Amino acid sequence: MNNNNNNRPSRPPMTPEQRKAYEARRRAAMQRRAAEQRRIEEKRRRTVLAVITVLTVVVLVSIAAVITAKFLGDAAGKNPATYTFKIGDSREKVAYNDANRGGVLCIDVRSLKDILYLTESSSRTDAVTFTAKSGSRVVFVNGSNIAAVNGQNVSMPVAAVVEDGACSVPLETVSYIFNGISVSVGRSTVTIARNDESIEILAKSRDPLNMIIEFKSDLDKYEEYMNPQGEYRDSFLLLVNKQNPLGESYIPQNLVSLDATYCINESANQLNKYAAEAFTAMLTELWAQTENTYIIGTSGYRSYARQKILFEQNHPGITTPEQAAAQLTDTAFPGYSEHQSGLCIDLIDTRRGGVENYADTGCFTDIRTFEWLKNNAWKFGFVLRYPSDKEDVTGYEYESWHYRYVGRYHAEKMYRSGQTLDQYVASLG
Ligand SMILES: [Zn+2]
Known part of the structure; x- marks a missing residue:
């Protein structure tokens, strides 16, 4: 069978010990x-x-x-997943990635045509010209970050995208070149309102007030109160001073009570609805930005009867408005107080220990908070009513704590011009 085996020398058999070891x-x-x-x-x-x-x-x-x-x-x-663009009465939701290009919030200029009375023309497929009623115009070219405003070049942070359906350009540029609008950006809402009937397209000088208003807090629902539109825009300019009393019978319309979160004094927590909502927004943002949460409202609407009681307690010898006007620069005669309008409110810092305890630079223990309010109150529709350098105009001593609601449109103009309400109303004629 296997020949090789036959040739191998045979192994000697193992001993039992060898097998065991193996x-x-x-x-x-x-x-x-x-x-x-x-x-x-x-x-x-x-x-x-x-x-x-x-x-x-x-x-x-x-x-x-x-x-x-x-x-x-x-x-x-x-x-946010989407931005809601509120343009006049229209509402449009735009996906975050469509609204944001390279971190720059953009808007379709075509969506502004109605509210800004723009007409559109185009001689090329990749460019579009928008013309205002006045004849001023802007040209956007697809892929170009230069806008031609009445022949003048304005550079944009990102290029325009001009397509069949849309002309997307940076919101910042829109705010910069369209005069007569206000642009405000909330957490997920962009609000564009027309402030003037005549819209001009022009390259404005860089002015912080022309820039977009941005809030740290979510104030979207307060926008209509901070910046009232239409018939409401001019309805909060009521002038109350030593020459213009409200009288004994004046009671404001539309008073609401501020929540205890925003007004410490429950017997003086009423304000006009618009002023109340705007004030709530202002305090919310003040707390968020300055981190000084000790500032709160203390005295809003004061009725004629209440002012009469307070005045007679403090000035028993003064019985006529003429005497009061001549002798007092810190207290109003009954019927002459702006607090009777329901459009103003005093602030307090709760660390100072009580509602009576205002010191001369006001309730502001922290100057940063005071500066913030002075420079930002207009965004919420408020003005500092009795500034330190206007005592001869207002007839009252400086009151760092007394803020008056007029709405953003007028507050911005007053802040910009440095006029008091007395001067501003006089300038309107
Ligand atoms: Zn006051």
Whole structure:
């Protein structure tokens, strides 16, 4: 069968001891091999486990990062899913990624045509010209970050996108070149309102008041009160001073009570609805931006009867408005107080210990808060009614705490010009 075997010398048979030793060696070798096999298996199992663990951790960390980013984004107002563009009476939702190009908030100028009375013409498919009623005009070219405003070049932070359906340009540019509108950006809302009937297209000088108003807090629902439109725009200019009393019978319309969060004095917490909503927005933003949450309203509407009681307690010898006008620069005669209008409110810093405790620079223990309010109150429709350098105009001493609601349109003009309400109303004729 197998020839080779036949040629091999035959092995001598093992002795029983030799066989026993041989079997023992064989068993030991088999045990070593089995142990080695188990060791390899165990190593492989550990490697697989380690890989699975690492992958799981990576996935969990990624999920946590996404959730955190989304939460932080929402908290900081960075990443809303959509923006609502409120243009006049129209509302349009635009996806975040369509509204934001390279981190720059953009708007379709075509959506502004109605409210701004713009006409559109085009001699090329990749460019569009918008012309205002007055004849002033702007040209946007697809892919170009230069806008031609009445022949003058205005550079934009990102290029225009001119397509069949839309002409998307930076909101900042719109705010800069269209005169007569206000642009305000909330957390997820962009509000564009026409403030003047005549819209001009012109390259304005860089003026912070022409820039977009942005709030840290979500004040979207207060916008209509901070910046009243239409018939309401001019309806809060009531002038009350030593020459213009309201009289004994005047009671304001539309009074509402401020929540205790915004007014510490529950017996004087009423304001006109518009003033109340705008004041709520102003305090919310003041707290958010200055982190001084001790500032709160203390005295809003005061009736004729209440002012009479207060006045007679404090000035028993003064019985006529003429005497009061001549002798007093810190208190109004009954019927002459602006607080009877329901359009103004006094602030207080609760750290000072009580409603009577205003000091001369006011309730503002923190000058930063006072400066913030002085420079930002107009955005909410309020003005500092009795400034330190206008005592001869107002007839009253400086009152850092007394803010008067007029609406943003007029408040901005008064802030810009430095006029008091007395001067501003006189200038309107
Ligand atoms: Zn006051």
